[in-house]
Amino acid sequence: xxxxxxxxxxxxxxxxxxxxxxxxxxxxxxxxxxxxxxxxxxxxxxxxxxxxxxxxxxxxxxxxxxxxxxxxxxxxxxxxxxxxxxxxxxxxxxxxxxxxxxxxxxxxxxxx
Amino acid sequence: xxxxxxxxxxxxxxxxxxxxxxxxxxxxxxxxxxxxxxxxxxxxxxxxxxxxxxxxxxxxxxxxxxxxxxxxxxxxxxxxxxxxxxxxxxxxxxxxxxxxxxxxxxxxxxxxx
Numbered sequence: 001x002x003x004x005x006x007x008x009x010x011x012x013x014x015x016x017x018x019x020x021x022x023x024x025x026x027x028x029x030x031x032x033x034x035x036x037x038x039x040x041x042x043x044x045x046x047x048x049x050x051x052x053x054x055x056x057x058x059x060x061x062x063x064x065x066x067x068x069x070x071x072x073x074x075x076x077x078x079x080x081x082x083x084x085x086x087x088x089x090x091x092x093x094x095x096x097x098x099x100x101x102x103x104x105x106x107x108x109x110x111x112x
Numbered sequence: 113x114x115x116x117x118x119x120x121x122x123x124x125x126x127x128x129x130x131x132x133x134x135x136x137x138x139x140x141x142x143x144x145x146x147x148x149x150x151x152x153x154x155x156x157x158x159x160x161x162x163x164x165x166x167x168x169x170x171x172x173x174x175x176x177x178x179x180x181x182x183x184x185x186x187x188x189x190x191x192x193x194x195x196x197x198x199x200x201x202x203x204x205x206x207x208x209x210x211x212x213x214x215x216x217x218x219x220x221x222x223x224x225x
Contacts, residue, residue, distance in 0.1 A: 004155065006155075035215075037218075040120070040217050040218075041217050042116060042201065042203075042214070042215030042216050042217045042218065043156075043201070043213075043215040045212065045213075048212075058212075090155060090156065092155075092156075097205075097211035098211065100158040100161075101156070101158070101213065102155075102157075103155030103156040103157065104155045105153065105154050105155045106155060
């Protein structure tokens with residue numbers, strides 16, 4: 001039972017580098033989300049998607065981009081990494097807004 | 113806007129102790145309330161939920177009651193086990209906002225044998 005799979009689990013970036021955090025789900029969920037979790041803070045929504053080809057900004061989208069070319073995949077792109085993007089990133093999905101969220105195990109990113 | 117406030121951790125208890133993790137919220141309308149749990153090295157998973165006032169959510173010995181009058185959703189368990197050690201997140205979803213989840217900051221629970 002794969003569920004929501006995130007890669008990588010850990011990454012260290014230098015300031016100004018770029019990278020893509022991968023997220024894939026095998027449950028045929030339409031709704032997918034990216035959150036960041038800072039120490040002592042709740043999860044903040046970065047971007048979300050309600051289906052293939054449709055994406056929208058969440059609460060903290062600056063410095064990130066997403067795409068949703070397929071139902072299964074929802075990658076998160078950091079173009080110019082900054083220390084403020086040091087965080088733990090979670091991808092989540094659900095079939096529709098009335099159902100529970102399924103989370104990936106997270107990506108711990110440090111920007112130095 | 114919506115917000116969730118929960119007690120800061122870590123909370124350290126001995127096995128079989130009683131657990132309470134406080135959670136209060138601010139929201140417009142009538143949100144649904146949730147507790148999510150994050151075990152070490154894993155993603156968050158839904159523990160329990162309540163969708164209207166006075167509802168009690170329960171699962172794995174944990175309970176929380178939706179108190180509209182005090183805007184609270186405190187998590188309780190009568191006898192914790194070492195395996196309950198995790199981070200617990202209170203959250204709300206507001207139908208007015210597309211059921212987007214707003215999370216509290218999380219409370220780490222450590223249970224010692």
